[in-house]
Amino acid sequence: KLPQTEKYGLTSQMRRAACSIPLNIAEGAGCESQREFKLFLEYAHRSTHEVLTILELIDRLKLCESRDTTNLIKQGKEIRAMIHSFMKKLLTLNSKL
Secondary structure, three states: OOOHHHOOOHHHHHHHHHHHHHHHHHHHHOOOOHHHHHHHHHHHHHHHHHHHHHHHHHHHOOOOOHHHHHHHHHHHHHHHHHHHHHHHHHHHHHHHO
């Protein structure tokens, strides 16, 4: 629902960052070590920060209805928390090995 003027700006950047999240998780899942997998989870985690920042900008610049961004921000924070928990779980598993 962003304005056409943002098609190649925030919209494009948010799509790339949002796609990066599951792609990094998938790529990391194919790694041979948990340490390497954690690195890709960190990339995915950073991408959630990027998406959330873009959503905050959209909200502050009033480029979209606030109700539209509020739910997306909530979901993004939940996804970020899940990835963070997963990274911590991998660290716990590595320390027990």
